[in-house]
Amino acid sequence: MVNKLEYIIHGKSIVTMSKHGIIKNGAIVIEGEEIIDLGKYDEIKPKYSGYEVIDASNCIVLPGLINAHTHMAMSLLRGYADDLMLHEWLEKWIWPLESKMTSKDVYIGALLASIEAIKMGTTTVNTMYHYYPDYNEAKAIYETGLRGVISHVCFSWREKEDIERLDHLIRNWHGKDNWRIRAAISPHAPYTVSPEYMVKLREYADKINEKAEKDYEKAIWHIHLAETKDEAKKIEENFKVKIRGGIIEYLQSLNVLKEDVIAAHCVWLTEEDIKILSKNKVKVAHNPISNLKLASGISPIEKLLKNNIVVALGTDSACSNNLLDMFETMKIAALLQKGVLLNPTAIKAEEALKMATINGAKALSWESQIGSIEKGKKADLITIELQKPHLKPLFNEVSHIVYAVRSLDVRDVIINGKIIMENHQIKTVDEEWILREVEKVKDNLLERLHEGEAK
Ligand SMILES: [Zn+2]
Known part of the structure; x- marks a missing residue:
């Protein structure tokens, strides 16, 4: 370096x-x-x-550009399965292969994603994935020199294990290298995290954030929200609750929405949902390419901005994109709203660039240090x-x-x-070595997957 x-x-x-x-x-x-x-x-x-x-x-x-929502390690699965219905894509393809991934694979995948992000001008990432104590995304991001918020993704079916992982992540990485690396709490989504567990994860974050003196000392709350049309139905089926209004209204009833929340997607929102997001200062990570590729729908970004909601941009994972390219994301974010609203003045270039820089910083509670070029900010x-x-x-x-x-x-x-x-030359890690390792990991993963099938 x-x-x-x-x-x-x-x-x-x-x-x-x-x-x-x-x-x-x-x-x-x-x-x-x-x-x-x-x-x-x-x-x-x-x-x-x-x-x-x-x-x-x-x-x-x-x-530097800020990728406000991604899953770094999933770059390993780039191009493995495309052009499928969401449930088939996840259940038949992505999850079975992910279940074969070791912590070392997660680390190699995150190294790949890190050098891809750097080469494409991203300096900060907000990533949600399975955290392992030995090898993990935090280690990869730390070693490549990237700035990042790393979370452990929580599901109701593994509550006890999640809390142990979160404790380890916070203890070992939150504040590392003078706060270049931070940790986040990630309930996966309202349809995979029960209402009781959601509240517990809110309390978990609150306890850490009580001590935070600066915005960047907070452990933010990073969640997928209102991504697909059938989300309310899935919550009702999985947790025997009744959803009367929108998804955001449901979360508000649990009292978990605060200004440290960054909600990825927010595609399917009611008018009341938008009011709640605005009132509670929840930040939105808009992922236009992933939403298009998975045919989830189009988030009403123009409306969110009019309601003074901070909207940042993300790529989502390389499985549903298939790049971590924030320049492409800015362009598509602008074009999409123009096309849908039949209005070329919707999301002007300046607004798209704000979403990928200063709004990204605001969304990650990091505005005091990054997102713009000013005296006293990090370079x-x-x-x-x-x-x-x-x-x-x-x-x-x-x-x-x-x-x-x-x-x-x-x-x-x-x-x-x-x-x-x-x-164009990365100084921190050996790019050629990473590219070779990725191919090896891919071959090993496929071998382990097919071993399983033969039994
Ligand atoms: Zn995502």
């Missing part, structure tokens, strides 16, 4: 996503983990003589090469970022002040 302690990034355009707007011919000064100054290059340079300069004068510099930055036919000419940086940039145009990635990728 390159460990420059003090340096300047000189960019053609710095898109700050803060009150500083876009700074042309700008510079950002980094010391240790933090941004200590920014402004016009000509003014910054003499103030910090002797600081090494990273030349990005042909690049846009942008806050999580990416540079985008502009010397390409598809990015010429340059009238408007934000338009390019959302509608024209391809994720592999990302040249450098800085996280927590460290250069994690320089000129």
